[in-house]
Amino acid sequence: MNIGDKVRLLHGNEEGTITKISNGGRIEIEIEDGFRIPAMKNEVVVIHETEKQYFGNKSSKVQEKESSLPEVKSTKTTDGLYLSYVPINDKTLSLHLINNTEKDYVFMASDIFGDNSKTLSSGTISALSAKKLDEKSIPQFENWPPLFLQFIPINHRAEKTMAPFEKKVKFKASSFFKNQHMAPVLGKKGYLFAIDQQTRALDINKLNQELNEGKGEEPVSQQFKRPEKQIDLHIEKLTKEHEFMSNTEMLKLQMETFEKNLNYAIATGMDEITFIHGLGNGILRKEIHKYLSQLENIKYFQDTQKSRFGYGATLVRIN
Known part of the structure; x- marks a missing residue:
């Protein structure tokens, strides 16, 4: 060979x-x-x-x-935008964005991880064309992050203006694996899903606000919410998307949770609060202690309750 x-x-x-x-x-x-x-x-x-x-x-x-997908009846697919997951083998699917219309679009496709996102592909998708966005593992189906799609129609001549639109997609296995059809443009069998353009119009200001949610000031109604006496900062307690996050992203989320709950504890007059950070490599504990050492309204902090948490927790006494 x-x-x-x-x-x-x-x-x-x-x-x-x-x-x-x-x-x-x-x-x-x-x-x-x-x-x-x-x-x-x-x-x-x-x-x-x-x-x-x-x-x-x-x-x-x-x-x-001999195709691994069962035969499907040949039906005419209507014009529109589609997502198609085409099998590469028995464990991997290839994700395609299909434009089965006579109009070009500017698009962006992103995976969503809580307040974070990862752009899979962006640019222009021409009329009657398809673009590969990503590959997905079937065994990891339940852990697929939500897919966020944004579209802006392109007018090459003076014609009626179509509003930009967006769609957020999160599949359930019960419906995903039943939706087998021949994908338009690609001409291949796969799991096919129409993107409804009658979704809410894309509001740029609102989108920016959503993407920055949690980074700015908390709503007034939540500023003085009293936290629990013990806050578990183990990453699996904070998000289900941790498998897709880098170490830096996980530490950032843990520190944001720590800071928010500490501020709430101080604002609501709590005398003490305990943060469970675990042992691990000690980076989170070090960052927490460094942060606490710079505050004036903290009476003291110390490793606590060895019998229950080991040295994986920090007790904070508040002035």
């Missing part, structure tokens, strides 16, 4: 071109739309031109029949 050879997986329907050969019998195959998948040499077979000449269209028919 050489780079550039056409190959087919023995235990799958994928065909592609070898783009990399590594030691130990590992290779990399580029399949349709530029996707690359790893494999072992003994898991693939080289496709010779004589095979296609002999089988003709029969080969493609067999592959279609």
